[in-house]
Amino acid sequence: MVVWAESRVQTFEVEMLGQAVSVRATPVKYIWDFGDGTVLTTLFPGRPFPSKDVSMGYAFEGWYEVSLVTVFSGEFSVGGGAWQPIDGTVQVRSEPKWMYSDLRQARLVGDEVPEEYLDIPERGEDTLGPLNPEAEKKTLTKPRKKN
Numbered sequence: 422m423v424v425w426a427e428s429r430v431q432t433f434e435v436e437m438l439g440q441a442v443s444v445r446a447t448p449v450k451y452i453w454d455f456g457d458g459t460v461l462t463t464l465f466p467g468r469p470f471p472s473k474d475v476s477m478g479y480a481f482e483g484w485y486e487v488s489l490v491t492v493f494s495g496e497f498s499v500g501g502g503a504w505q506p507i508d509g510t511v512q513v514r515s516e517p518k519w520m521y522s523d524l525r526q527a528r529l530v531g532d533e534v535p536e537e538y539l540d541i542p543e544r545g546e547d548t549l550g551p552l553n554p555e556a557e558k559k560t561l562t563k564p565r566k567k568n
Contacts, residue, residue, distance in 0.1 A: 422520060423476045425467035426451055426489060443498040449510065450492035451475075456485030456520075458556030465564060474564035479522035483550025488517040522550055 426448075433444045453461045459477055467475030479485065495507035521541050542548045 422455070422478070422487075422522075423467070423470045423473055424453060424487065424489075425469055425472075425475060426491060426515075428466035428491070431493075440499050441501070443501075444507075445496045445498075445504065446493040446511070447495070448491050449494045452490040452492070452512075454488045454490075455479075456487055457481070457550060457553040459553065460556075460558040462558075462560040464560075464562050467564075472564070475561070476565070479524070479550065480553045480555065481550050482522050482524045484519055484521050484544045484548050485550045486517045487520050489515045491515065519544060 428448045428451075430448075431446045433446070435442050435444070448466065449464070451463045451466055453463070453475060455461070455477055457479060461475065461477065463475055465474065491513050492510050493513065494510050496504040497507055498504050521544075523541070
């Protein structure tokens with residue numbers, strides 16, 4: 422599975438004590454939880470397929486809840502002055518998404534996809550994917566090389 426985040430610097434404008442204050446939040450880390458015990462921390466947001474910058478493969482079939490926490494650093498500026506760093510970071514959790522892991526082998530098909538390839542069971546207690554006892558928690562500081 423390939424994942425990526427839409428990532429950008431965000432600027433907020435507020436008025437405090439009669440002064441215009443700008444706050445700039447910059448994403449600096451992404452913590453991906455794939456729901457099977459695999460947690461991947463990256464310093465980059467990943468890119469859509471065919472890139473495999475942030476990707477993983479499930480060991481078992483079933484439904485998994487995938488979540489992302491983005492860590493932001495901050496700076497502030499008062500009255501258009503120089504940007505000053507804000508100590509610490511803030512973590513923002515995105516809405517989790519359910520993904521179905523199907524372990525069937527990839528097959529080339531024509532325009533007509535066979536019905537059995539479209540069958541995904543409903544999410545329920547009996548279709549949740551199990552934890553992977555060999556799941557890893559690791560950090561990537563740069564994108565994976567192309568496969």
